[in-house]
Amino acid sequence: MDRSLREKISARSLRVGVVGLGYVGLPLATTFAEAGFQVTGIDIDQQKVDQANRGESYIPDISSGTLQALIDTKRLHFTNDYAALDDVDAISICVPTPLRKTRDPDISYIISAIQQVRAHLHSGQLIVLESTTYPGTTDEVVLPELESTGLKVGVDFFLAFSPERIDPGNPNFGTRNTPKIVGGITQACTELAQAFYGGALEAVVPVSSARVAEMTKLLENTFRAVNIGLVNEIAIMCEKLHINVWEVIEAAATKPFGFMPFLPGPGLGGHCIPVDPHYLSWKLKTLDYTARFIELAAEINSSMPHYVVNKISEALNEQRRSFNGATVLVLGVAYKGNVGDVRESPALDIMQALMLRKAVVIYNDEYVPSLTLGNRTLHSQSLSSGLLQAADCVVIVTDHSYYDVPWIVREARCIVDTRNMTRGHNDEKVFLL
Numbered sequence: 001m002d003r004s005l006r007e008k009i010s011a012r013s014l015r016v017g018v019v020g021l022g023y024v025g026l027p028l029a030t031t032f033a034e035a036g037f038q039v040t041g042i043d044i045d046q047q048k049v050d051q052a053n054r055g056e057s058y059i060p061d062i063s064s065g066t067l068q069a070l071i072d073t074k075r076l077h078f079t080n081d082y083a084a085l086d087d088v089d090a091i092s093i094c095v096p097t098p099l100r101k102t103r104d105p106d107i108s109y110i111i112s113a114i115q116q117v118r119a120h121l122h123s124g125q126l127i128v129l130e131s132t133t134y135p136g137t138t139d140e141v142v143l144p145e146l147e148s149t150g151l152k153v154g155v156d157f158f159l160a161f162s163p164e165r166i167d168p169g170n171p172n173f174g175t176r177n178t179p180k181i182v183g184g185i186t187q188a189c190t191e192l193a194q195a196f197y198g199g200a201l202e203a204v205v206p207v208s209s210a211r212v213a214e215m216t217k218l219l220e221n222t223f224r225a226v227n228i229g230l231v232n233e234i235a236i237m238c239e240k241l242h243i244n245v246w247e248v249i250e251a252a253a254t255k256p257f258g259f260m261p262f263l264p265g266p267g268l269g270g271h272c273i274p275v276d277p278h279y280l281s282w283k284l285k286t287l288d289y290t291a292r293f294i295e296l297a298a299e300i301n302s303s304m305p306h307y308v309v310n311k312i313s314e315a316l317n318e319q320r321r322s323f324n325g326a327t328v329l330v331l332g333v334a335y336k337g338n339v340g341d342v343r344e345s346p347a348l349d350i351m352q353a354l355m356l357r358k359a360v361v362i363y364n365d366e367y368v369p370s371l372t373l374g375n376r377t378l379h380s381q382s383l384s385s386g387l388l389q390a391a392d393c394v395v396i397v398t399d400h401s402y403y404d405v406p407w408i409v410r411e412a413r414c415i416v417d418t419r420n421m422t423r424g425h426n427d428e429k430v431f432l433l
């Protein structure tokens, strides 16, 4: 292992670069700066760079106060100029890994970031990929690109994969106290990556290779996708059996071993759970294997927005209304409670399906002031008794904790609740998922 890097980590003189300053990168850059390191954040989005340099956080988990304090101590600054990597000892890459329209992995952001890193690669540098991706990306895609400089991994530079596990909006676990998996291309790479993250995070878990680290992240997210798929199907079964699925889950969760509660809902959302398992199934397809659990869970989970639309139809039907001309108020458009992220949010599918059926769709979400759907831009409406009373149907899609549920149940004419927020209100006008 490179002694000078280890010494620099101990002395906090190691200079850190974070490439990609989104939900993952900005908290990571902040965490290293808080631990006393000199951190440069790099993003191609000039607006984010300018905003961050002004000390204005655009990520809810990081307060502007925290950001400003670190900028003031000169331990943290942001740029769109990759030349900054010339002076950096360790680089974490946190760029997006979306799916293409065909639902195949799009690793073009990783490739473009690596090409930039390659141009500034120098002896002794540690490179860590954090973006979620399929097993083999680090050694099959990233390594050849970096070694094409003539520098040798494990000797001249060090390369590892370390999946980010951040759960935006989680008040108990953030970047610093969520154990970090690291797997290097060589043993020296793993040890160095372990020492690097150990300098700022509470616990680091080394594994034997980058592939194991890549697969670990995909197991975690596939586990969630499959279990959510299972519980969504159980919800559909319970409805046919006239059983309250939420009560069943609550009861099952009293078992102190062998059961872990997952909750049904309007469908998957966010950058991770609906996307990451497809990286794994795609890789397996190249090996002539069908990842059946992943595909089945995806089928059930992606049918949930339509299931909700059917529930809205039933609720309107009870009032002798059709979709055409009915006002539907959607409460919450973010993919989960208390965050403002609408990526892959099931609310978007639900709203689009409602519009297609000529309903008048309005929404409230204090975290999402405006929303573009196709060629239409909607604006969040402020909640009032008048707004609730005017809607033919109120649909709770996201469980933001600011929703005053007893008041909403009192004022609304009819509610479709996809999150069991109305638990305890056994009112006929509530249609529970």
Ligand SMILES: NC(=O)c1ccc[n+]([C@@H]2O[C@H](COP(=O)([O-])OP(=O)(O)OC[C@H]3O[C@@H](n4cnc5c(N)ncnc54)[C@H](O)[C@@H]3O)[C@@H](O)[C@H]2O)c1
Residues within 6 Å of the ligand: 019, 020, 021, 022, 023, 024, 025, 042, 043, 044, 045, 048, 094, 095, 096, 097, 109, 112, 113, 130, 131, 132, 133, 164, 165, 166, 167, 168, 271, 272
């Ligand atoms: N959001 C989450 O909850 C979460 C959790 C765990 C893991 N991840 C994974 O982490 C990765 C990043 O996710 P995110 O949510 O932070 O994405 P994000 O879209 O919020 O942020 C990514 C940032 O990278 C920047 N970027 C793109 N290409 C770049 C380039 N070539 N050079 C520099 N910057 C570039 C973008 O401008 C953007 O600011 C993804 O692989 C994701 O799957 C995300």
